[in-house]
Amino acid sequence: MSQDTSDLRSLRREYEVGDLNRDDLSADPMQQFATWFEQALAQYADEATAMTLATADAEGMPAARIVLLKQYDSKGFTWFTDYRSEKGQQLAINPQAELLFYWPALSRQIRVRGQVQKLSAADGQAYFSQRPAGSRLSAAVSCQSQPIASRELLEVAIAELKQQHPDGNVACPESWGGYLLKPQRFEFWQGRPSRLHDRFSYRLQDDGSWAIERLQP
Template sequence: MSQDKVDLKSLRREYVVGDLNREDLKADPIEQFGVWFNQALEAYADEATAMTLATADSEGMPSARVVLLKQYDADGFSWFTDYRSEKGQQLEHNPKAELLFYWPDFSRQIRIRGLVEKLPAEEGQLYFSQRPVGSRLSAASSCQSHPVESREVLEKTIESLKAQYPDGNIECPPNWGGYRLIPQRFEFWQGRPSRLHDRFVFQLSDGQWTIQRLQP
C-alpha cells in the first residue's frame, strides 16, 4: 500500500529570538561554545548535552544518531559508547566526524567537525564506575547495534549479570569506553527573520582560528 504524499511546505517558523554579530564572538570557539552551552544548560538542563553525531563508513555512506556530551575542554568534545557499535566500527575505519547541537528555544545550532580519537582506557573505566547500576548492566550485557533474537534474550542476560554481580560492582567491559572529537572547524548558526540567518565559521589553520561569515 503506497503512502500518500505528506505536504509540509505550508509549515513555517519565523526566527526572531536574536542575532549574532562579528563583535559578539569570542576569539576562541571553545569559549564561544561555552557561552551558548551555559545558556542552553539553564534552559534545558540535561537535554542541552544532546548532540547529533554524524559518521561515515569506509565507503562514505553517512549515518547519524543522538548521543550525550559528557565532557569538553580545550582538547575536544567527548562521549562514551560500545566500541563495537555502528559508530564505533565506522570511526575505526574513518576517524572523522561532526557534532551538531540544536537548541530551538534560542534558534541556535553549533556544528563541530574534526578528527576522533579514543580516550584513555582509565577514563572510560572511571566514568563507567560512576554510572547507575542499571546503565552498567545494560552496557555490559549488550553488543550495541548487533542483532538480537528478542527482548527476552536481553532481559535474561541482564538477570544473569545481576546474579554474577550481586553487589552491583560490574566491571567495565574492554569494548566500552570514550571518544574525543578534536575540533578543526566550528560553525555557529543563529536563526534570523526571513531566513537571513547569521552564520560564522571558525577554521583552524596553522594552529590559529580564523573567523568568516557565511551567507545563509
C-alpha cells in the first residue's frame, strides 16, 4: 500500500536565525569553520562533532554515514574507524570524500571536500588508548560492516576478550586507525527566509590561496 505523502509536501520551515555576508567571512576557510564550530559547540555540546562522511566505490556508487570529528587544524579533518569497513574499503580505492556538518538550530551547514589519507599507526594507537574500555573491546572484536549471524556472537566475543583483559587494555588492532581529509573546497550555507539562502564556496588555488564566491541558493 502506498502512503499518502501530501502532508509531507506541505511541511515548511522558515530559516530566520541569521545571515551570512561576504564581509563577514574570513579569508581562511579553516578559521571560518572554527568560528562556526565553536558556536555549534556552545549550542550542541558533543553533538556538534557529528558529520556525514560521503565516499564512493570503484563504480561511482556513493555511500554516506555519520562519523565523529576528532580533530581539525590547518592540515584538515580527522576521524577514526576500522579500515576494513565499507568506508575504509572505498577510501582505499577512491581516496576522495566529502564531509557535511549540519546544525539545525543555527540553520547552518558546512561541506568540506578533499583528498583523504591514512594517519600513522602511532596516531591511531594514541587515540585508541584514550577511548573508553568498552569501545576498545568492541573495536577489537568487530570486523566493521561484515555480516554476522547474531548479536549474541558479538556479546560472547566481548565477554571472552574481557576475561583476558579485565581492565580493557587491549592493543589497537592493525586494522583500526585514523584518516585525514585535506580540504580542497568548502561551502558555508546559512538558511534564510523564503529559501533565499546565503551560500559561499572556497576553492583552493594552485598558489595555496582560497578563491571565495557567493553561490545562488
